[in-house]
Every structure is written in structure tokens, then in C-alpha cells.
Amino acid sequence: MLFKTKFIPLAIALAFAGSAGAQEVVKIGHVGPVSGASAHLGKDNEQAAKMAIDDLNAKGVKINGKAVKWVLVPEDDGADPKQGTAVAQKLVDAKVNGVIGHLNSGTTVPASKIYFDAGIPQISPAATTPQYTKQNFNTAFRVVANDNKLGGTLGAYAVQKLNAKKIAIIDDRTAYGQGVAEEFVKGAKKALPGVQIVGKEFTNANATDFNAILTSIKAKNPDLVFFGGMDSVGGPMLRQMKALGIKAKFMAGDGVCTEALPRLAGDGIGEGQVTCAEAGGVTADQQKGMDDFRARYKQKFNMDVQLYAPYVYDAVMTMATAMQDAKSAEPAKYLPYLAKVKYQGVTGLITFDPHGDIKDGALTLFTYKGGKKTKMEVVK
Incomplete structure (x- = not known):
């Protein structure tokens, strides 16, 4: 019994020592x-x-x-x-x-x-x-x-650098897609009060068929289409724009601005047709x-x-x-x-x-050339 009474406190002491040293x-x-x-x-x-x-x-x-x-x-x-x-x-x-x-x-x-x-x-x-x-x-x-800067900067860029005068808007009705599209319109109108928003169309984040909304947009002959949404929708949309013969520039926010977009868009990616922005960026x-x-x-x-x-x-x-x-x-x-x-x-x-x-917060503007995402400039 003497052995046991000495052993038990020792075991407890060792256990406490082990837990005290644990990570x-x-x-x-x-x-x-x-x-x-x-x-x-x-x-x-x-x-x-x-x-x-x-x-x-x-x-x-x-x-x-x-x-x-x-x-x-x-x-x-x-x-x-x-x-x-x-x-x-x-x-x-x-x-x-x-x-x-x-x-x-x-x-x-x-x-x-x-x-x-x-x-x-x-x-x-x-x-x-x-x-x-x-x-x-x-x-x-x-x-x-945030979208205030992202959408607003893209809107100003569309009218000042891409010379867009007639713009069609499509968004996927998500918090992100709708929000960035609204800020884009504000940015474009602020930079060029006379800019025409010739159409506003809506889709959803899982859509694959855009023929109806794109046909409606084609009839309005826009210089540029802005899309608020993700690349999984933007890619197929670009394919269908090409199939319908829509030659407008395509602009979008960070959700579309991915390495995967050329794969998703196929021959709809074009050469310098797409302008998009990442909501971040590094200087030289x-x-x-x-x-x-x-x-x-x-x-x-x-x-x-x-x-x-x-x-x-x-x-x-x-x-x-x-x-x-x-x-x-x-x-x-x-x-x-x-x-x-x-x-x-x-x-x-x-x-x-x-x-x-x-x-x-910075933004980085990109386009796609030769099927590759290509950096244009960093905007602070």
C-alpha cells in the first residue's frame, strides 16, 4: 500500500507536467x-x-x-x-x-x-x-x-479609356453581381453624364442559356456589355455573344477576372475584347x-x-x-x-x-491576349 500511495501522486504530477508543456x-x-x-x-x-x-x-x-x-x-x-x-x-x-x-x-x-x-x-x-x-x-x-471602388473605377475606365457611349448591363442578381453593376453605372455616369445605358438584363448564378437576353441586347447595338457575376456564367455568356455576332467590348469585375475564363469562354474570349479588374493589386x-x-x-x-x-x-x-x-x-x-x-x-x-x-486598396485591370490573362495597370 505504501508503494501505491507514493506512485499515484507521482503519476498525477507527471500528467500535469505533460499538459503544462503541451502545445x-x-x-x-x-x-x-x-x-x-x-x-x-x-x-x-x-x-x-x-x-x-x-x-x-x-x-x-x-x-x-x-x-x-x-x-x-x-x-x-x-x-x-x-x-x-x-x-x-x-x-x-x-x-x-x-x-x-x-x-x-x-x-x-x-x-x-x-x-x-x-x-x-x-x-x-x-x-x-x-x-x-x-x-x-x-x-x-x-x-x-470594395465594389464602390471596383465598379466605379471600371465605369470611369469604360467611358474614358474604351470610349463606350452605349452600354448594356447584365447582372446575376447576387449581392455581388447586382452591387458591382450598380456601382459601375454610377462610375460611368459620373465620368460621362451623357453615357447611354441602353439595356439592363438579369440572369442567375447558375444560368447557362443567355440567348434571349443577348438577342435583346444585340438589337440595341451597345459599344460595351458590363456583366456583374462570376466566371462560370461570364465564360458561357462570351461564347454565346460570339455566336450571335455581338462585337461589343465585354467588361466585368473580379468574379470574372480569373485564369479559368479563357477555358470557360472558348473562342468567345477574343483578343483584348475583355477588360476586368481584381479587387487588389501590387505595384512594381x-x-x-x-x-x-x-x-x-x-x-x-x-x-x-x-x-x-x-x-x-x-x-x-x-x-x-x-x-x-x-x-x-x-x-x-x-x-x-x-x-x-x-x-x-x-x-x-x-x-x-x-x-x-x-x-x-488597389485594383488591377486585366485583359486577355493569346488566351492568357494579361495585366494592364494597377489603379490606387
């Missing part, structure tokens, strides 16, 4: 559509989040001097608002320390209320609707420019860092960056930096540090305004 686990949720029409974009984002988590672990990034095991908790929202709120609640229940996502504005906005109620910081690497940060949720941040002095990231990404995943992978990577690293600054991964403790963070990332300096929008 802290920091769970970062990531949400994007890894199923459905935009799965290639969701996968692009999710892989970039994995790359950032792997880098944090490989570098042995600590919090308050203590070893940390960084863990990615990925979820699929299918670009569907209901699914988006369901997985948001799932991440809250899993007690994640922070969330990177969502990709689509239509899923980001409803999910943001769930994260706010739970006090969990959220950084979207892609959602551009102004509504996201207008809700005054102190947990909501984004690392790309930052280009090498972006090129190095893209090369590392391709080596790791055997595929090219599609669109927002660099912004996802920076979002994870920005969140980790705020945790290091706060010396804590507890949401309530690092949230104030996230609001004032300064992180020099692949995509440039990340710091937020009082609403959670990135300060001095």
Missing part, C-alpha cells in the same frame, strides 16, 4: 465554395489557407513565447447563403480562433452576423460588397477593395514577392493561382500577426490588435480603416 492549438476556419460552379475559386482559396498554416507551423511561429500548433478547419459553403450560415455556426461551435472567408459577398454578409454574435474575428479575402463592412460589426475585416516594387508566391503555390499544388489565393494567404498571416501582437489567440484579446495591425504581405501593406476595410 497550444490555434484553429483557423476557412470557408469558400469548394463545390458547385465556383469550386475552382474556392479550392484556390482553401489551398492558400493551407499553405499559410503550413508555413506558420514550419517557421515555429509562437504566441507569447509559447509553441503553437496551427490547424486549418476548412468548410464548404457552396456559394449558397443558407449553407454559408450553417457552416459559420459549425465553426463557432468548433470554437475556432478566427475565420478566413467567405469568398462570395452573398455568403459573407449573412455569416458575418454569426461571427459577430460569437465575437470571432473574420477576414474576407474576396467579398467586395460595401454592405459587409457597413454593418458596423467590429469582427468584420477585408483585405481587398512588390511584383517579385507576388511572383515568388505564385511559383511556390504552383510547386506545392501543381496548379496556377486562380484569383484570390495571395489575399487568402495574407489574411491568415495578418490574423496570426494580430495574435502575436496581443500575445494571445483568444478572439476577445487579439481583436483590438487586428483592428490596428500592420502587416507587410505578398499583396502589399495590410492595415484597416475604422470600418474594417483595407486602407488604400
Whole structure:
């Protein structure tokens, strides 16, 4: 009995010693559509989040001097608002320390209320609707420019640089598509008050047949067609525009501005016919860092960056930096540090305004030549 009474306290002491020295686990949720029409974009984002988590672990990034095991908790929202709120609640229940996502504005906005109620910081690497940060949720941040800048800049560019006088508008009725189209019209009218909006047509995010709306547009003979939506719809739309003999320029926001668009559009891509913008951009002095990231990404995943992978990577690293600054991964403790963070990332300096929008957000304008996405210019 004497042996037992000495052994039990020793075992307990060893157990406590082991738990005291155990690594802290920091769970970062990531949400994007890894199923459905935009799965290639969701996968692009999710892989970039994995790359950032792997880098944090490989570098042995600590919090308050203590070893940390960084863990990615990925979820699929299918670009569907209901699914988006369901997985948001799932991440809250899993007690994640922070969330990177969502990709689509239509899923980001409803999910943001769930994260706010739970006090969990959220950084979207892609959602551009102004509504996201207008809700005054102190947990909501984004690392790309919003639709006010994206759509407005494209509208001004359409009339000033592409000399568009008659413009037709098509949007997919999502929060993103409708929002960017509205801001485009405002930007075009402000830059050229006499510009004619000769038609406004609507489709949906899963449509494949646009003959009726394109036939209506063709009769109005526009110089330019602006589309608010994603590449999975924009690509087939370009094919059908060519088939109908519509020779107008085609312009769109970031949802269409992907590496996949030439594959989706086929011979409808044209040569310099499409102008689109990414809601982010790097200046010449930052280009090498972006090129190095893209090369590392391709080596790791055997595929090219599609669109927002660099912004996802920076979002994870920005969140980790705020945790290091706060010396804590507890949401309530690092949230104030996230609001004032300064992180020099692949995509440039990340710091937020009082609403959670990135300060001095840039846009990059692209076209397609020889079937390749081709950079035109960065607009601040």
C-alpha cells in the first residue's frame, strides 16, 4: 500500500507536467465554395489557407513565447447563403480562433452576423460588397477593395479609356453581381453624364442559356456589355455573344477576372475584347514577392493561382500577426490588435480603416491576349 500511495501522486504530477508543456492549438476556419460552379475559386482559396498554416507551423511561429500548433478547419459553403450560415455556426461551435472567408459577398454578409454574435474575428479575402463592412460589426475585416471602388473605377475606365457611349448591363442578381453593376453605372455616369445605358438584363448564378437576353441586347447595338457575376456564367455568356455576332467590348469585375475564363469562354474570349479588374493589386516594387508566391503555390499544388489565393494567404498571416501582437489567440484579446495591425504581405501593406476595410486598396485591370490573362495597370 505504501508503494501505491507514493506512485499515484507521482503519476498525477507527471500528467500535469505533460499538459503544462503541451502545445497550444490555434484553429483557423476557412470557408469558400469548394463545390458547385465556383469550386475552382474556392479550392484556390482553401489551398492558400493551407499553405499559410503550413508555413506558420514550419517557421515555429509562437504566441507569447509559447509553441503553437496551427490547424486549418476548412468548410464548404457552396456559394449558397443558407449553407454559408450553417457552416459559420459549425465553426463557432468548433470554437475556432478566427475565420478566413467567405469568398462570395452573398455568403459573407449573412455569416458575418454569426461571427459577430460569437465575437470571432473574420477576414474576407474576396467579398467586395460595401454592405459587409457597413454593418458596423467590429469582427468584420477585408483585405481587398470594395465594389464602390471596383465598379466605379471600371465605369470611369469604360467611358474614358474604351470610349463606350452605349452600354448594356447584365447582372446575376447576387449581392455581388447586382452591387458591382450598380456601382459601375454610377462610375460611368459620373465620368460621362451623357453615357447611354441602353439595356439592363438579369440572369442567375447558375444560368447557362443567355440567348434571349443577348438577342435583346444585340438589337440595341451597345459599344460595351458590363456583366456583374462570376466566371462560370461570364465564360458561357462570351461564347454565346460570339455566336450571335455581338462585337461589343465585354467588361466585368473580379468574379470574372480569373485564369479559368479563357477555358470557360472558348473562342468567345477574343483578343483584348475583355477588360476586368481584381479587387487588389501590387505595384512594381512588390511584383517579385507576388511572383515568388505564385511559383511556390504552383510547386506545392501543381496548379496556377486562380484569383484570390495571395489575399487568402495574407489574411491568415495578418490574423496570426494580430495574435502575436496581443500575445494571445483568444478572439476577445487579439481583436483590438487586428483592428490596428500592420502587416507587410505578398499583396502589399495590410492595415484597416475604422470600418474594417483595407486602407488604400488597389485594383488591377486585366485583359486577355493569346488566351492568357494579361495585366494592364494597377489603379490606387
